[in-house]
Amino acid sequence: MSRETGPSAQIVRVLADELAGLPSGTRVASEAEVGQRFGVGRAAARAALGELERRMLVSRIQGLGTFTRRRVDYLVAPGRAPSWSRTLREAGASPRTVVLACDAVPLPADVATALEVAPGTRGFRLVRRSHIDQMPAAWGVEWLAADLVPELPAALRVEESLDTILRETAGVRPERAWTRASVEPAPEEASDGLGCRPGDPAWLMASLARDGAGGRPLLSTERWVRADAVRVVLELGDGRDA
Amino acid sequence: MSRETGPSAQIVRVLADELAGLPSGTRVASEAEVGQRFGVGRAAARAALGELERRMLVSRIQGLGTFTRRRVDYLVAPGRAPSWSRTLREAGASPRTVVLACDAVPLPADVATALEVAPGTRGFRLVRRSHIDQMPAAWGVEWLAADLVPELPAALRVEESLDTILRETAGVRPERAWTRASVEPAPEEASDGLGCRPGDPAWLMASLARDGAGGRPLLSTERWVRADAVRVVLELGDGRDA
DNA sequence: CAGTGGTCTAGACCACGGG
DNA sequence: CCGTGGTCTAGACCACTGG
Numbered sequence: 001m002s003r004e005t006g007p008s009a010q011i012v013r014v015l016a017d018e019l020a021g022l023p024s025g026t027r028v029a030s031e032a033e034v035g036q037r038f039g040v041g042r043a044a045a046r047a048a049l050g051e052l053e054r055r056m057l058v059s060r061i062q063g064l065g066t067f068t069r070r071r072v073d074y075l076v077a078p079g080r081a082p083s084w085s086r087t088l089r090e091a092g093a094s095p096r097t098v099v100l101a102c103d104a105v106p107l108p109a110d111v112a113t114a115l116e117v118a119p120g121t122r123g124f125r126l127v128r129r130s131h132i133d134q135m136p137a138a139w140g141v142e143w144l145a146a147d148l149v150p151e152l153p154a155a156l157r158v159e160e161s162l163d164t165i166l167r168e169t170a171g172v173r174p175e176r177a178w179t180r181a182s183v184e185p186a187p188e189e190a191s192d193g194l195g196c197r198p199g200d201p202a203w204l205m206a207s208l209a210r211d212g213a214g215g216r217p218l219l220s221t222e223r224w225v226r227a228d229a230v231r232v233v234l235e236l237g238d239g240r241d242a
Numbered sequence: 243m244s245r246e247t248g249p250s251a252q253i254v255r256v257l258a259d260e261l262a263g264l265p266s267g268t269r270v271a272s273e274a275e276v277g278q279r280f281g282v283g284r285a286a287a288r289a290a291l292g293e294l295e296r297r298m299l300v301s302r303i304q305g306l307g308t309f310t311r312r313r314v315d316y317l318v319a320p321g322r323a324p325s326w327s328r329t330l331r332e333a334g335a336s337p338r339t340v341v342l343a344c345d346a347v348p349l350p351a352d353v354a355t356a357l358e359v360a361p362g363t364r365g366f367r368l369v370r371r372s373h374i375d376q377m378p379a380a381w382g383v384e385w386l387a388a389d390l391v392p393e394l395p396a397a398l399r400v401e402e403s404l405d406t407i408l409r410e411t412a413g414v415r416p417e418r419a420w421t422r423a424s425v426e427p428a429p430e431e432a433s434d435g436l437g438c439r440p441g442d443p444a445w446l447m448a449s450l451a452r453d454g455a456g457g458r459p460l461l462s463t464e465r466w467v468r469a470d471a472v473r474v475v476l477e478l479g480d481g482r483d484a
Numbered sequence: 485c486a487g488t489g490g491t492c493t494a495g496a497c498c499a500c501g502g503g
Numbered sequence: 504c505c506g507t508g509g510t511c512t513a514g515a516c517c518a519c520t521g522g
Contacts, residue, residue, distance in 0.1 A: 051441060054427070054441050055427040055441040056427060076478065077478070078478055176478070177479065177480050178477075178478065178479035178480060179476075179477070179478045179479065180475060180476070180477045180478075180479075181475070181476050181477075182473060182474060182475045182476070183425050183443070183445075183469060183473075183474070184473075185296070185297040185298060199293060199296050199297040201425070201443050201469070227425060227443070231424060231425075231426075232424060232425070233422060233423070233424045234421075234422070234423050234424070234476045234478065235420075235421070235422045235423075235478075236318065236319070236320055236418070236420065236421045236422075236476065236477075236478055237419065237420035237421065237422075238419050238420065
């Protein structure tokens with residue numbers, strides 16, 4: 001263990017230690033600065049910084065520089081509220097969500113089945129991107145029947161949280177009924193929405209929320225979540241164990 | 243979309259298409275061959291092959307070459323059997339597990355608590371590595387009380403599957419009671435066991451199995467699973483939804 | 485031994501973002 | 504405009520694998 005394969009491995013270790021204590025968004029030395037400091041060429045310095053990015057310790061932005069980044073914990077477990085906004089706020093982050101599209105359309109067959117309504121029922125197709133500390137972190141499509149919140153577009157201009165809108169306007173209590181999650185290299189469609197490069201690891205999460213009172217399906221979502229922005233933790237259990 | 247940032251992006255697309263149909267383990271062109279074929283230098287060819295590795299389409303082994311690789315699906319859901327071997331065999335893979343350590347020791351406090359026995363109770367600390375198609379895929383520690391299978395070391399020399407041993411020797415019916423899973427850059431400890439490089443994305447899965455009849459805790463595990471070897475899919479749900 | 489991937493240097497041009 | 508990261512070339516040495 002701890003084999004040295006070259007100078008850059010040592011640089012990675014030194015920089016990773018130094019970064020450990022810094023707040024999120026702090027500027028990190030540029031490739032040229034790292035090269036001068038450790039007496040290596042640009043390629044070695046670049047390899048070291050690239051390794052830090054692969055380990056999700058920094059983000060590198062062309063034209064801007066390299067910055068420390070934190071991963072926010074996002075616990076998904078039965079019985080927990082399905083709200084992205086609230087979950088992240090409780091974790092100390094400042095989530096922002098922007099609406100990219102909010103179209104009233106007939107629900108496609110598979111969505112209608114999941115929402116337990118007749119195919120072709122009017123609904124909303126919502127495409128949104130969520131940011132954490134100004135960085136894109138999640139992107140995806142959400143579907144819901146139109147009769148739940150007929151004035152959804154107007155409501156979204158006032159309140160970002162779909163969970164809150166459903167509670168206060170539709171008078172329902174959304175609960176996580178079903179979720180499927182995995183990690184995939186982001187396809188181009190997703191990396192565009194996430195502002196990352198194709199192939200970067202990302203969570204693909206599909207879920208269905210039901211009304212706590214009555215059990216009516218409320219919301220069907222399929223979202224991509226950047227793995228370098230959110231540490232998704234999934235918990236399956238009978239509740240007896242910590 | 244589909245912006246061209248350089249020759250290597252095009253090479254990636256071409257090679258990814260060609261690889262898509264090949265069986266797992268097929269040899270892929272070397273860096274030199276790719277460079278000659280596409281008329282680029284070794285750096286560009288290397289970048290393209292590295293990108294394919296990042297996308298989990300190939301494995302690259304120093305001194306050997308580059309080979310296609312498949313990811314095996316591993317569905318984790320409530321009610322599903324917790325057996326690694328059986329789950330993967332059903333997925334069409336040939337799992338092998340080697341025992342790295344099997345020590346009879348007093349169970350440490352946290353494990354004893356999880357297994358609901360008195361601290362210091364005699365138990366087995368099992369360290370194992372699992373392979374899929376001869377490639378290391380999982381590694382980790384498993385704990386169980388010694389009275390369940392007093393002859394565990396001998397039993398493991400005959401039967402690889404801990405699930406089978408528990409069923410046939412201890413007469414219990416292991417069921418997944420609790421699981422926590424996330425994805426982390428593999429720390430050095432884990433990357434050694436997994437035969438990958440530190441920082442490669444890997445699943446960290448902790449779980450507890452209970453006896454289906456009686457509910458006694460049987461097995462507490464903490465395993466690392468290579469994300470490029472296994473496509474872990476987690477499902478939380480009430481069973482009403484597909 | 486030859487061939488593979490892993491690392492590095494030196495130098496170049498480009499794309500991007502901010503002043 | 505300058506500095507940033509992204510890409511590329513040409514060339515070198517090394518570590519590892521198999522025959």
